[in-house]
Amino acid sequence: MTDNFWTIPLVTITGEQRTLADFSANAILVVNTASECGFTPQYRGLERLWQDYNGQGLVVLGFPCNQFGRQEKGSNQEIATFCETHFGVTFPLFEKIEVNGENAHPLFVYLKKRAPGLLGSEKIKWNFTKFLISNQGKTIERFSPTAKPEELSAKIKEILK
Template sequence: MTRVPYDIPVRTLSGQDTTLAEHAGKVMLIVNTASQCGFTPQYAGLEALYREYGPLGLVVLGFPCNQFGAQEPGDSEQIASFCETRFQVSFPMFERIDVNGEHAHPLYLWLKQQASGLLGTEAIKWNFTKFLVSRDASSVERYAPTTTPASLRKDIEALL
């Protein structure tokens, strides 16, 4: 299995160019998010996981996406403000990306290759699809949007 390319360029919500290299060696929970989705309250659960397990080596990485029902229409400043004021999000958030199609972000191309969805399809079906990546990126598990953050505790603990 190909290791996650930690040199993939990503841009934070504040516009800083960076890579995933600073998260190498951590368990990563990568989620495509949206501010106006029925699953948006999962931000609270994601933040709870980050606060509880972050000191043990978990990092939650949020990637806003507007490809599903145009449920993330805001710009980076609006997304950051929403996440901070409504859910006190402190985990790393990145600029809005595409997760499917011709302009899919390279990180999501890799994630979908490592862990296919229902019936073996690679496409992301909706907001708040979750990928749990082991510390050495040797395993990637994919979870449906309906999977609550709290229900991931045992899988996270097994990787920590």
């Protein structure tokens, strides 16, 4: 992966300036999220992955997005409170972003090019699309919103070896 990937600017949900280099690990799971989606209960599974594998080198990063069915209408503070209150989320969350279109966040532009979806489409189709990035970014794998977080355990274990 290029150095540029590690320097992509990120802003946490509380307004802190960061880059991916701040979260370098053996594996990074990037997910676009939403609070009012049928897949929202996946927050619980994402938190479980964070709890189970963080000590072994997994970082879970959540990026709220309101581009799909307007299912993430709240402010950053409202999103953070919702995630903590309803799902006990402790993994890093970031400010609300766009994942498609001309205002797509540079991280998602990069990930979509490196790991296109079904039939080579780069466009993200819905909330809770997941990207698993291996150590040093050697491989990036994309998972659909229907892939439950617990279904990623085997892949995560493989990367963490």
